[in-house]
Amino acid sequence: MTERILSIQSHVAYGYVGGKAAALPLQCLGYDVDLINTVNFSNHAGYGRSGGSKTSAEELESIFQAMESNGFLLDHSRLLTGYIPNAEALGAVKTLAEKLRQKNPGMIYLLDPVMGDAGKLYVSPDVIPVYKSMLSLSTIITPNWFEVETLTSIPLTSLSALQKALTTLHKIYNVPHIAISSIPLADWLSHSLPSSIRPPEDPASKNENGNKYLLCITSSSIHQQGAEGVEGNQLPISDVHAQYVPLIPGYFSGVGDLFSALVLGHYLPFSSSSSSTSTSASASASSPSQSPLTNAVSQALSKTHFILLRTFSHSQSLPEEERQITDDEKDRKDPMRKIKRMRGRELRLVQSIDVIRGDRGGEEGEGKHHHHRDMLPWTGFWENKA
Amino acid sequence: MTERILSIQSHVAYGYVGGKAAALPLQCLGYDVDLINTVNFSNHAGYGRSGGSKTSAEELESIFQAMESNGFLLDHSRLLTGYIPNAEALGAVKTLAEKLRQKNPGMIYLLDPVMGDAGKLYVSPDVIPVYKSMLSLSTIITPNWFEVETLTSIPLTSLSALQKALTTLHKIYNVPHIAISSIPLADWLSHSLPSSIRPPEDPASKNENGNKYLLCITSSSIHQQGAEGVEGNQLPISDVHAQYVPLIPGYFSGVGDLFSALVLGHYLPFSSSSSSTSTSASASASSPSQSPLTNAVSQALSKTHFILLRTFSHSQSLPEEERQITDDEKDRKDPMRKIKRMRGRELRLVQSIDVIRGDRGGEEGEGKHHHHRDMLPWTGFWENKA
Secondary structure: OEEEEEEEEEEEEEOOOOOOHHHHHHHHOOOOOEEEEEEEOOHHHHHHOOOOEEHHHHHHHHHHHHOOOOOOOOOEEEEEEEEOHHHHHHHHHHHHHHHHHOOOOOOOOEOOOEEEOOOOOOOOOOHHHHHHHHHOOOOEEEEHHHHHHHOOOOOOOOOOHHHHHHHHHHHHHHOOOEEEEEEEHHHHHHHHHHOOOOOOOOOHHHOOOOOOEEEEEEEEOOOOOOOHHHHHHHHOOOOEEEEEEEEEEEEEOOOHHHHHHHHHHHHHOEEEEEEEOOOHHHHHOOOOOOOOHHHHHHHHHHHHHHHHHHHHHHHHHHOOOOOOOOOOOHHHHHHHHHHHHHHHHOOOOOOHHHHEEEEOOOOOOOOOOOOOOOOOOOOOOOOOOO | OOOOEEEEEEEEOOOOOOOOHHHHHHHHOOOOEEEEEEEEEOOOOOHHOOOOEEEHHHHHHHHHHHHHOOOOHOOOOEEEEEOOOOOHHHHHHHHHHHHHHHOOOOOOEEEEEOOOOOOOEOOOOOOOHHHHHHHHOEEEEHHHHHHHHHOOOOOOOOOHHHHHHHHHHHHHOOEEEEOOOEEOOOHHHHHHHOOOOOOOHHHOOOOOOOOOOEEEEEEEEEEOOOOOOOOOOOOOOEEEEEEEEOOOOOOOHHHHHHHHHHHHHHOOOOHHHHHOHHHHHHHHOOOOOOOHHHHHHHHHHHHHHHHHHHHHHHOOOOOOOOOOOOOOOHHOOOHHHHHHHHOOOOOOOHHHHHHHHOOOOOOOOOOOOOOOOOEOOOOOOOOOOO
């Protein structure tokens, strides 16, 4: 049997964000994917102008209701939720997620609390409390650093803040697995890392913000079976791994949506008995320090990075007028300037099917020698009192 | 460069009809596919109950308008239109198709005049005149036999009726290429076929309607450069090919949508200079009697038939209660009876990615030895005065 995923997120006619960034990768990994569209837009918001509309909460409920009465909801072993633009719609999704969780306690729910990036919220602020109330339904969450700050109200400016944020998510919001998709590798963070995880030092080539890398962090809750800590020491509350990824210049849309889909697709907690038909998703030989989460995240990071590099290199190959750098003032004067840049930076997903599938026998060659790096254990994360 | 297709048809959350049946195959063949949803439903109508709504003409226009103002419409070298539920929405699509055709006279437009099947209309009847007025915009149309009858008002009960219908479509509606996706191989049709195309006779195993096979017919208009016919003989107005396909018992939804997408994906009129990245779509070594249309249709037929067989065999492997045969009376008493049957008959698309891609090096083996049969020329089609 093929596993079936219910994906609830945005739809755009043109380009690859939301459901358009998630469906193809998940299908290529062997999943049947049901797609509920929280918006129906012509294109993503980054273009500055778009047509179409948001799906109302009533409309979503009418779709959920029909799916339930047709008995489809029992078919889904996995749930993926992404961009949901306001509290009413998110409330409807929450009710559905509760129902699914109740019917199927073993369901794998990847909740991507899509709220914003780089310090800016791009959903209605009234979704924040709803997301907080939904976190305990999830199996995995995939916030970026800004979404971690938004959910925990803790600015991530030090190791102890990061410890506090993870503690809040695991202990107060009862999230089993967290993958912080990206956080700029600022000095405080780099200095906190074990040397095994730290990227090679090369201060000369740092970019204007001083950050040449992004860090991805996973944290899986450790259930302390009644233990209160030995000799007064606090036990670690989670198993933390990390991996740095070189920053690719400029902004790309849909990267978080692609990453989340790949994490869900590669997450195989019952690996030997997995029903996924994909060779790629199931053939991850894991070393002892790896868990189903770290395996999934390292595969997702590696494939996302590959697709980004391919997208970046495509955008660089375009005529000059289609790859003008971000300049808010010039963009305001000439809206087509930004639009052309955005078009050139749509994810090269279709061109990367072989890499997503992890094909080894392809004639193209490019996907053939594609390997992922393991996430590395962040030893001493919880001992380090910064 | 990857070619870009604009697909305008239905969206269902669950299962594979309309855009859900078209997008994955086209992406697997190497196309970027933009998806505009003419409806947003929970599932196809065959289930008997569904949630969601149709997209209004205004909403469609708002999406078209944004895509135009963002300059996306120049990106599409191909257009695919399918299920569009009423005349207002179809009118908006017509306006868009006219605009695209004007901007890009070389655009390949596959118009699937989705109106009904097996004698029943499942769109509003007011779409019929709009479709008639759009036919001249198309490159290829893919009606089933009922849609040919609906467009031409000619009941297909004899060879001369078929000749008249093709003449009407080519000469009055100016359609360059026609692929009649399926027509039951009734006696009149079978007897009209050259023996090279006729299936082996086996009257004992005919089904209750007397039809064990479906016939697919292609017809490409021949431009008679000023010639009026030699010695009073009428020249053939089109090049006709055909191929029979064994009928698979029971009803499957989305088959026509899948077929049309595969025809468009495999249609390569400029084969050597084709920009498709797919090895599968471009590696069709053609024999002298073959054209870009017959190549595309034979590939589409073969892959569609393979996926149908796989779907049928999956449905037969399900527990008995999920594969009860169609029985309108029993279905009325127990709606879940029909729903379960429908679920078991959703196309096995995700499970057939290797076949769609035409992978040869795959480890699975099943897609490896998959070959298509050429469409055979229907010699003497236009001479035969039945």
